[in-house]
Amino acid sequence: MQHNQDTRSRPGTPSLLRELNDRAALDLLLDGELLTRSQISEHTGVSKVTVSQMLTRLEERGLVAIAGEQAGGRGPNAALYSVVPSSAYVAGLYMDFDLVSAAVADVTGRRVAEASLDPNGADDPVELVRGAIEQACASAGVEVSRLSALVIGSPGVVDPQTGDPSLAVNLPAWHQGALAALRGVLHKPVVIENDVNLAAMAERAAGAAAGADDFVLVWLGGGLGLATILGGRLHRGTAGAAGEIGYLPVHGARLPTDIRHPLSGGFQALAGGSAVQALAADYGFTAATPAEAVQAAVAGSPAFLEALARRVAVGVASVCVVLDPGLVVLGGEVGRAGGTALAARVAADVASICPARPRVVPTGVPDEPVLRGAMLAAVAQARAALLASVADPQ
Secondary structure (H helix, E strand, C coil): CCCCCCHHHCCCCHHHHHHHHHHHHHHHHCCCCCECHHHHHHHHCCCHHHHHHHHHHHHHCCCEEEEEEECCCCCCCEEEEEECHHHCEEEEEEEECCEEEEEEEECCCCEEEEEEECCCCCCCHHHHHHHHHHHHHHHHCCCHHHEEEEEEEECCEECCCCCCEEECCCCCCCCCCHHHHHHHHHCCCEEEEEHHHHHHHHHHHHCCCCCCCCEEEEEECCCEEEEEEECCEEECCCCCCCCCHHHCCCCCCCCCCCCCCHHHCHHHHHHCHHHHHHHHHHCCCCCCCHHHHHHHHHHHCHHHHHHHHHHHHHHHHHHHHHHCCCEEEEEHHHHHHHHHHHHHHHHHHHHHHCCCCCEEEECCCCCCHHHHHHHHHHHHHHHHHHHHHHHCCC
């Protein structure tokens, strides 16, 4: 059998049927659920005898093992099967100007170790990433060579053609060629993804947009961002710049004059972190971060929240008249700090200035949304590789 042959073009040979059955069983177990032979038979529609053969082959490959027994039925207790968690490991990483955080998980998505580094002025992102990954792997007792996938969340624009960061205002050391350099030093598959896009993945998996096929995540923090999910698919744009709403031209704010330093113009000048802090100060609230200022204002100044909501609504309405997503999630540190109080005001203001009537809600991901999204993406890649290996054991 030629392993690189597309199974869709192969006849229904016994070997192909075995591969399909084995993949179906493994796919069922990859979420970490414990299942008996009977349950696998019910889910896959094949006989218990065939399931036994499938499980034997997967056990021989080290992918599946007996993890316990199901008591309570007549006769002997039924064996419970699970995927072997250590059959694959992955790493996720979030990189920003002041923090590099990494985590290692097994193929079920369970985190086994975490690490964080302070860049402290370091100007080589490749070495920072390698250091964080090596530290997390050492903590997990897992060799870097055992990683099946590594996904990095990065602010800014990621070129869909090359996979390289092409514009990262907060990380000027990111450059074309960084992806190849990372793959070269780590000798592993590496993916760099926009941070807000990854946060949206976490939001859709277990946040305010759980299961939603159409929504946008508006990121409100030091910088601004947008992730768009339409028909269950992430929209990146031709150049990877879809969602860079800090550059959005808005009335009352001058246009950015330097795309590498957009803080002085566009929507960023209206609702970015510095603008939020300045607005809070006008209402008597001063704090070290935009989120802290908003948290203080939520408890004591409806007038400030109303002013902030009007600003945020300008950007949200601009998005909604183009996409009409139905659901808008306010993420980032400011979106989380504003909570339902800010979200409700933004919804009312959007409805008053455009025909769209989106439901606006605060983020449902309590912490580390970008890192969570990176882990989800990395686990998905590792699972896909395991499933492919069943058809191509070489």
